[in-house]
Amino acid sequence: MNTGYDNYEISNWKKCFRLGYLTHLRHWVPDRSAYPLLFGICIHAGLDIIWLGIQAGRPLGEVLDDAIHEFNKAWLGEGYPLFGPEFEDDADDMKFRTPDTGAFILGEYIDRRAEYIKSVELLGVEKPFIVKLPTGWDYNGVIDKVLREFSFLKGWEHKTTAMYSESRRSFQPNFMQAWDLDSQTKGYARALRILYDDPDASMAIDGLAVHASARDFIVIPLDPPEVEIETWAAEVGSWINRIEAAKNAYIHEGFSIAEAFPKNDQSCFQRYGTCGMFDLCRFCEHPEEEQEPPQGYRFKPWNPAFRRATDKGVEATTINLRSNYG
Numbered sequence: 001m002n003t004g005y006d007n008y009e010i011s012n013w014k015k016c017f018r019l020g021y022l023t024h025l026r027h028w029v030p031d032r033s034a035y036p037l038l039f040g041i042c043i044h045a046g047l048d049i050i051w052l053g054i055q056a057g058r059p060l061g062e063v064l065d066d067a068i069h070e071f072n073k074a075w076l077g078e079g080y081p082l083f084g085p086e087f088e089d090d091a092d093d094m095k096f097r098t099p100d101t102g103a104f105i106l107g108e109y110i111d112r113r114a115e116y117i118k119s120v121e122l123l124g125v126e127k128p129f130i131v132k133l134p135t136g137w138d139y140n141g142v143i144d145k146v147l148r149e150f151s152f153l154k155g156w157e158h159k160t161t162a163m164y165s166e167s168r169r170s171f172q173p174n175f176m177q178a179w180d181l182d183s184q185t186k187g188y189a190r191a192l193r194i195l196y197d198d199p200d201a202s203m204a205i206d207g208l209a210v211h212a213s214a215r216d217f218i219v220i221p222l223d224p225p226e227v228e229i230e231t232w233a234a235e236v237g238s239w240i241n242r243i244e245a246a247k248n249a250y251i252h253e254g255f256s257i258a259e260a261f262p263k264n265d266q267s268c269f270q271r272y273g274t275c276g277m278f279d280l281c282r283f284c285e286h287p288e289e290e291q292e293p294p295q296g297y298r299f300k301p302w303n304p305a306f307r308r309a310t311d312k313g314v315e316a317t318t319i320n321l322r323s324n325y326g
């Protein structure tokens with residue numbers, strides 16, 4: 001089923017069209033450098049169990065055991081070993097993003113959040129949606145948690161980050177401020193307000209520090225004004241138009257790879273580290289001539305959170321922004 005674009009794919013194209021081509025048209029990913037993404041996926045799996053288990057009133061020790069089990073299951077499911085020689089080989093790349101760290105963070109998360117989770121009404125876990133944009137494209141996403149705190153409707157997005165200052169015992173300002181301009185949370189706020197027919201619904205970032213020794217958690221409330229949310233749909237639709245135009249130019253109009261999918265060397269080093277395609281870009285000027293991924297890379301199509309949620313049987317809601325704009 002073609003469900004259009006999600007935030008991860010659009011973000012990759014926005015960073016660099018060559019990155020978009022390699023990741024989303026060729027489906028090549030680095031062999032070993034996806035640990036921040038892998039760790040985030042596994043923590044999400046554990047957090048779902050924690051929220052559902054605490055809401056059901058289960059003993060916290062049992063909930064933690066199940067959450068760790070779910071973390072490990074997701075780790076194995078993504079094709080990574082939990083121990084053995086291959087695990088040892090990957091130790092340098094993992095740094096502190098290991099299953100042991102995951103278990104520890106999940107335990108601390110329960111200590112920090114259990115009372116809050118008990119106090120709210122949980123309305124949705126991994127709530128998938130498709131937004132039909134005014135430009136005609138589909139945008140899919142998953143709201144990690146939908147909850148009601150007193151009379152306030154909120155969407156929570158869990159985000160793991162290494163942007164933490166151990167000396168100051170606080171999240172780095174860049175992590176805190178980045179969300180004010182974040183496209184994903186604006187889109188999700190738009191979807192949330194329409195899905196639940198509540199114009200005052202707001203989003204929040206549930207931040208989890210993933211660090212060598214420090215553990216910390218933060219909630220960053222986000223309440224973007226409606227005018228910002230209105231422009232989100234136009235901006236994301238415009239980006240998808242540009243991506244589709246580049247694909248069309250390459251596939252149907254004879255544009256070269258350099259013309260259709262130029263490198264953006266301003267994006268090679270970003271706040272989350274070096275682009276995973278850096279080695280490939282340095283040594284492979286014509287990836288279109290390669291049938292197989294070069295050494296150090298493998299074929300692995302992106303599996304959006306939307307598909308992971310609907311594969312588990314969670315029903316998706318379709319939101320037609322065209323009618324909401326009318």
Ligand code: SF4
Binds near residue numbers: 019279
């Ligand atoms: S290494 Fe740089 S040029 Fe190459 S795909 Fe990544 S961001 Fe683009």
